[in-house]
Amino acid sequence: MQTDIHPDNVLVALLAAGGRPAKLKNLKLVHEACRRQNERNSRDFSFRTISKYTEEQGGVAYRSMYNTPEYGKLIEAWQAYAGPADPTPRARKQTPVAQSFLARIEDPAVRSIMEGVIIERDKLRGENNVLRSLPRGIIDKRPLGATIAFPEEASPVAVVNVGARLTESERQALKKAIDAEFLADNGWVEGPHGEILNERGRTLFDVGFASAVRKVLED
Structure with a gap:
């Protein structure tokens, strides 16, 4: 928002309020720095920019300027007097x-x-x-443990190795399930065809159970 109130009037009011000589000197330096920015048609009245000039002249530094309200009021007066920067439209290329x-x-x-x-x-x-111009990546969706087989006159296929997909805890659990000591502790026994029987001879796991587990573990 632009105003017709000239910053000179604001400076006069701030100087009339009195203060230490160093502060009054710094107010004049801030005023001069802002005036230079305005003459250049610059809308940069930031504390960082104004303090560069005042420090070069042996005046107030950035931190002290930022923490002192009077300097801020004077800079704000210059910002309001100069008005907002003219928007620069971006060039738009169109076919x-x-x-x-x-x-x-x-x-x-x-x-x-x-x-x-x-x-x-x-x-x-x-x-x-x-x-589209980026290199194309290939995502391998084969199951864990799968290998590629190349049958004659056919496209390559993924062959899944069941044993390779087991975690270590799963492998140990299967080993324990057919371990003779574990079976004996529970009163069980492995039959002649891989079945698991209890102490009364009843089938707990069907024929082929133990042999199937061994095949998975050996795979």
Whole structure:
């Protein structure tokens, strides 16, 4: 927001309030730094920029300037007097086809909306082209432990090694399930065909159970 109140009047009021000689001197230095910025048509009245000049002149440093309200009031007066910076519109490159299309739209509001749509489309198109230019990666989705087999006159296939997919705890659990000592402790026994029987001879695990577990562990 711009104001017609000249910062000279603000400086006069601050000096009239009195204070230590060093502070009054620094107010004048801050005022001079802001005046120089305004003459350059610069809208940079930040504490960092103004303190560079005052420090070069042996005056107030950045931290003291930031912590002293009077300096801030004077700088704010210059900011309000100078007004906001003129917006610099970004150049928008458009194809002749897009320019021709927009030129046929008479309503300014609709034309502005469509211009934004075209800019967003061109942006997405550019991002898509960048992604297409990147090297393509290959994601291996084969199951853990799978190997590649090459059968004759056929495409390569993944062969899953069941044993290779077991974790160490799973492997130890299967070993214990058919361990003779473990079976004996529970009153069980392995039958002649791999079945597991209890102390009464009843089948707990069907024929082939123990042999199937061994095959998995040996795989």
